[in-house]
Amino acid sequence: MVDIPEHLLIKTAEARAKALGISVEQALAEMKGEAEPTTISKEPEVIDVKPIEVKEAPAPAAAVKADIPAEVDFAPETRVTQRLLTVVKAKPIQKPTSEPVDKVNTWPHLMLPEFISLMAMTAFLIFISAILQAPLLEEANPNITPNPAKAPWYFLGLQELLSYWDPQIAGVMIPLIIGVAAFMAIPYIDRNKDNKPSKRKYAIMLWTFFLAGAGTLSLIGILFRGPGWNWTYPWIDGVWFDDLLDWVHFE
Amino acid sequence: MKNEKIKFRDRVKDISAGLGDSLKESSLWGSIFRPGSPFRKGYSDSPRNRSYVVMNNVLYHLHPVKVKRHAVRLSYTLCLGGLSFFTFIVLTITGIWLMFYFRPTEMAYVDIQSLQTSIAFGSLVRNMHRWAAHIMVIVVFLHMSRVFYHGAYKAPREFNWVIGVILLLLTLLLSFTGYLLPWDQLAIWAVTVGGNMASYTPVIGAQVKFALFAGLEATEATLLRFYVLHVLFLPFIIVIFMAIHFWRVRKDGGISGPL
Numbered sequence A: 001m002v003d004i005p006e007h008l009l010i011k012t013a014e015a016r017a018k019a020l021g022i023s024v025e026q027a028l029a030e031m032k033g034e035a036e037p038t039t040i041s042k043e044p045e046v047i048d049v050k051p052i053e054v055k056e057a058p059a060p061a062a063a064v065k066a067d068i069p070a071e072v073d074f075a076p077e078t079r080v081t082q083r084l085l086t087v088v089k090a091k092p093i094q095k096p097t098s099e100p101v102d103k104v105n106t107w108p109h110l111m112l113p114e115f116i117s118l119m120a121m122t123a124f125l126i127f128i129s130a131i132l133q134a135p136l137l138e139e140a141n142p143n144i145t146p147n148p149a150k151a152p153w154y155f156l157g158l159q160e161l162l163s164y165w166d167p168q169i170a171g172v173m174i175p176l177i178i179g180v181a182a183f184m185a186i187p188y189i190d191r192n193k194d195n196k197p198s199k200r201k202y203a204i205m206l207w208t209f210f211l212a213g214a215g216t217l218s219l220i221g222i223l224f225r226g227p228g229w230n231w232t233y234p235w236i237d238g239v240w241f242d243d244l245l246d247w248v249h250f251e
Numbered sequence B: 001m002k003n004e005k006i007k008f009r010d011r012v013k014d015i016s017a018g019l020g021d022s023l024k025e026s027s028l029w030g031s032i033f034r035p036g037s038p039f040r041k042g043y044s045d046s047p048r049n050r051s052y053v054v055m056n057n058v059l060y061h062l063h064p065v066k067v068k069r070h071a072v073r074l075s076y077t078l079c080l081g082g083l084s085f086f087t088f089i090v091l092t093i094t095g096i097w098l099m100f101y102f103r104p105t106e107m108a109y110v111d112i113q114s115l116q117t118s119i120a121f122g123s124l125v126r127n128m129h130r131w132a133a134h135i136m137v138i139v140v141f142l143h144m145s146r147v148f149y150h151g152a153y154k155a156p157r158e159f160n161w162v163i164g165v166i167l168l169l170l171t172l173l174l175s176f177t178g179y180l181l182p183w184d185q186l187a188i189w190a191v192t193v194g195g196n197m198a199s200y201t202p203v204i205g206a207q208v209k210f211a212l213f214a215g216l217e218a219t220e221a222t223l224l225r226f227y228v229l230h231v232l233f234l235p236f237i238i239v240i241f242m243a244i245h246f247w248r249v250r251k252d253g254g255i256s257g258p259l
């Protein structure tokens, strides 16, 4: 049973006391079952009792009907017919439809790992910055073209790829723009809703091919291209890669 | 003798603890750290306070109060998105520091030289800025691959992938414009190679290169142009796109998965 809050009890007791013409304390005691319930004298309580008797000892329907006076009014206006039976606790009106998800507090479960990886990254960065000197060649001179002239490393795969065709004919920007647009379109092309690796073997294979291809082209551009963009072997001819100047010119 | 030493240490401990307490009780302290902060007096570890730690802090509340259990396993995101963001922060801090010593004029090369030789920590900070830039390109790319392998670009996250591609382009552009600034042979020729590629654009190739270089070839005007792009324009744009990116991660229901 739900415990009925005190203020509700008192409110009900007051209403009952007013209706029956008794004191509030009396009404309260009655409701708590500490005193005999007051009944209204001018109306005999015929009606209340009978249906209960029927429930306890179910008689044939005909008999019941015969017992009840035909013109009985079950809820005459003069009678008190309401009383507090129980208090129903408030429930949300809307039912949540989404599945409950297993969640944990962001602090500390996410923020601590984040903080640790942030510290590890900082330590790593300071460490390599202390031992690896960033390159600084001679001052810029538009009249002296280095051979080979290489783009920054992340473009070397592209530079290698573009060296296979004549830029005047095949163009550069058009393939690039199409390439970027294709990347952006990936989620709209791949309509497979599954994210299980076993259900998207094709997509995973494609991306792995892309990684392998881009990696190979970049490595060729970085390590195997020398003067005139000709093929060179790093272990025979050396390396032309000034991004890591200090580490490349080891001889 | 030994005993006295211990006593002394205990007293120091007591005094500092007392100082800490009265500091924490001061209204100044209380005004800085909002309710729920672990730095406040009487912080206790409860689910309610754990929520407050995130909710009541302007920086932390980029995060939701709760996240899916599988999402906090380091092996899911490998923290790569977070590290992309963090390297960007490091680059901003070291970059602003470098700006104190760098003029995008004919003095650029000299400024970098003196940064390396005569300014305290100049060499270290320059190295940090440069290697962090390389690391950011790598980490953003790895983040993209992680997202692909998890199929994390699928509905409802399609558009966040598109924003991601824009972020990748902006990252590359930031790195590329920074590449020219030391104004040495490496810088000017790498950028010239890039610019020549742009000039192969059909029909408007020459104009594209002219707009990029502020002239027919890499000159000091190019240096100034790249400098403004590098320290102002591109960071401004990338921050806006990052804000949209993070916002979308939350609006799309947090991290994808589990697989």
Ligand code: HEM
Residues within 6 Å of the ligand: B077, B079, B080, B081, B082, B084, B085, B140, B141, B143, B144, B147, B150, B152, B153, B157, B160, B161, B162, B163, B164, B165, B167, B168, B171, B242, B245, B249, B254, B255, B256, B257
């Ligand atoms: C400056 C670059 C970037 C930053 C700072 C960044 C940051 C983040 C962060 C912090 C997250 C939260 C989850 C995680 O750490 O993996 C995230 C998720 C995501 N990112 Fe990025 N990102 C960047 C670039 C990219 C790129 C290049 C792509 C793809 C082309 C991308 C696509 C996504 C997608 C689809 C999600 C949702 C992943 C999921 O729900 O599992 N982002 N990003």
